[in-house]
Amino acid sequence: MVAQDRDKAAKDIQRPVKPSNTIFFLNNKLVRVISANRASNIIYFYNITDQKEQTMLFSDFKKHRKRAYTTIDAGRILNRSREALKLYWKSGLIKPPLGTLANGERSFKRKSYYSEDDIFEIHKVMQGIHKGRPRKDGRIVNNSMLTEKELRAKMGEELVLYTKTKDGRFIPVWEEQTY
Numbered sequence: 001m002v003a004q005d006r007d008k009a010a011k012d013i014q015r016p017v018k019p020s021n022t023i024f025f026l027n028n029k030l031v032r033v034i035s036a037n038r039a040s041n042i043i044y045f046y047n048i049t050d051q052k053e054q055t056m057l058f059s060d061f062k063k064h065r066k067r068a069y070t071t072i073d074a075g076r077i078l079n080r081s082r083e084a085l086k087l088y089w090k091s092g093l094i095k096p097p098l099g100t101l102a103n104g105e106r107s108f109k110r111k112s113y114y115s116e117d118d119i120f121e122i123h124k125v126m127q128g129i130h131k132g133r134p135r136k137d138g139r140i141v142n143n144s145m146l147t148e149k150e151l152r153a154k155m156g157e158e159l160v161l162y163t164k165t166k167d168g169r170f171i172p173v174w175e176e177q178t179y
Helices: 002-012 058-064 071-077 082-090 116-127 148-154
Strands: 023-026 029-037 042-047 052-057 065-070 112-115 161-164 170-173
Touching (some): 042 058, 058 065, 065 071, 065 116, 071 112, 071 116, 082 116
Antiparallel strands (some): 023 029, 023 065, 029 042, 042 052
């Protein structure tokens, strides 16, 4: 009985999706970290888009890098499948992911990545897509979308507190940040 409740609670609470540990976006270009030397404040990375090896100050890299998510992970964050995202960019609603070949080209059996800024742009676009049968008044209904706070929590930036109701459901509880 207790194990069933624990399994149900684990399914209801959304876990953060982890980004890549070695691949990042830097100035809208895909880079892969080769090595980092924190003591001398230097990082060596391979610029996948430009196909060349570069060095940079580690502190500057940490300031300007953006996390990279594979298309599968981006779909998990946005509660959509990889195929749904592919349909969106083929229809021109969102921009395509950046591939790991030269100049960001995509290829079969090669991973493609979205930056965290791209995911927020996709979220804004998806808010305007109607789900279900059209309404007579023309309004958009999309109740399956995450809020921005839930999206940030799923990306691991913020925490979302959940409370358990009497019937066993978990609902989010929001707190305002005070300064």
